[in-house]
Amino acid sequence: MKALKVLWGLLVDDGRLASILVIALIVAFICAQAGLHFIAGVVIWLGLIVSVWTSVGHQLRLRIKLKK
Amino acid sequence: MGIYGALSSFLGTGVEFIEALTIILAVGAVRGWKSAVLGGLSAVVVLGVLVAIIGAPLVHIMEVRWVQLIVGLFMLLFGIRWLRKAILRYSGLKSLHSEADNYEEELARQQAAGEVAQGIDKFAFATAFSGTFLEGLEAIFIVITFGLSTKSMGPAVMGAAAAFVVIALLGVALRKPLSAVPENTMKFVVGVMLTSFGAFWAGESMKVAWPQGDVSIIYLIATLIVMSFLLVQWIKAALKKSASVDSAQTGVSA
Numbered sequence: 001m002k003a004l005k006v007l008w009g010l011l012v013d014d015g016r017l018a019s020i021l022v023i024a025l026i027v028a029f030i031c032a033q034a035g036l037h038f039i040a041g042v043v044i045w046l047g048l049i050v051s052v053w054t055s056v057g058h059q060l061r062l063r064i065k066l067k068k
Numbered sequence: 069m070g071i072y073g074a075l076s077s078f079l080g081t082g083v084e085f086i087e088a089l090t091i092i093l094a095v096g097a098v099r100g101w102k103s104a105v106l107g108g109l110s111a112v113v114v115l116g117v118l119v120a121i122i123g124a125p126l127v128h129i130m131e132v133r134w135v136q137l138i139v140g141l142f143m144l145l146f147g148i149r150w151l152r153k154a155i156l157r158y159s160g161l162k163s164l165h166s167e168a169d170n171y172e173e174e175l176a177r178q179q180a181a182g183e184v185a186q187g188i189d190k191f192a193f194a195t196a197f198s199g200t201f202l203e204g205l206e207a208i209f210i211v212i213t214f215g216l217s218t219k220s221m222g223p224a225v226m227g228a229a230a231a232f233v234v235i236a237l238l239g240v241a242l243r244k245p246l247s248a249v250p251e252n253t254m255k256f257v258v259g260v261m262l263t264s265f266g267a268f269w270a271g272e273s274m275k276v277a278w279p280q281g282d283v284s285i286i287y288l289i290a291t292l293i294v295m296s297f298l299l300v301q302w303i304k305a306a307l308k309k310s311a312s313v314d315s316a317q318t319g320v321s322a
Binding site for chain 2: 017018029032033038040048049051053055059060063067
């Protein structure tokens with residue numbers, strides 16, 4: 001458990017980014033199991049974009065809020 | 069038949085070796101060559117031992133999907149973290165000149181995790197090892213498949229060995245020019261590479277249908293580069309707008 005916590009801390013800087021990514025991977029897995037192999041690929045592809053965009057966008061909002 | 073087997077093996081394994089080299093070069097340029105090269109070489113040794121002990125039945129014993137899933141998730145999470153940081157630096161949300169602080173912070177974190185020992189960067193080692201192991205495993209499967217199907221195992225092994233030497237020499241030649249690339253640019257490139265490879269492998273393990281197979285890695289790389297560019301432009305514009313609003317408000321209150 002401790003090893004997992006250490007690994008999680010080292011790999012993940014932002015929980016928002018990691019959680020969106022993990023959800024996208026789970027959805028992709030379900031799609032692939034349901035035979036929607038191409039859709040699964042699109043879900044992973046979108047997951048990458050949405051997770052990074054959301055995480056960086058959040059940082060921007062924090063910065064602007066901090067300035068005010 | 070022999071030449072066909074050798075050539076097919078050379079081309080097939082060459083692609084896998086280039087992918088492994090990309091990861092070793094990227095990790096080596098950012099985290100240190102010693103750990104990255106050691107990680108890559110260790111994977112080669114482990115694979116060599118596996119082939120020597122098990123031989124051709126390795127194809128049936130080794131479950132590539134599990135290796136792809138574990139390595140893919142590791143690289144994806146690690147890569148996207150670097151990509152995010154590089155975007156934050158490019159856009160001005162994180163200082164480009166705080167590398168020394170970041171290094172100290174990272175070092176303290178790694179030391180707390182028991183990560184830095186005897187000059188070996190465990191992250192660099194693990195990333196290079198896992199990437200090389202997976203690509204090497206795929207290369208071995210290619211050699212065994214071509215060797216058995218064309219009944220020319222000798223030439224197929226020779227073809228793979230030739231590809232290995234050519235790609236290794238390419239790596240040595242590229243090492244120096246890569247060291248001259250600015251740090252944040254290199255981290256961005258590594259982030260894009262690891263995220264793309266990681267997403268691709270994680271998808272492969274789930275039997276995702278990637279358009280045109282391995283070529284999808286290039287599509288993923290292109291998407292991440294375009295997305296990063298748009299994100300950086302958007303943030304720069306938002307920060308500029310926020311700064312001008314602030315200065316206007318200061319002017320009004322004064």
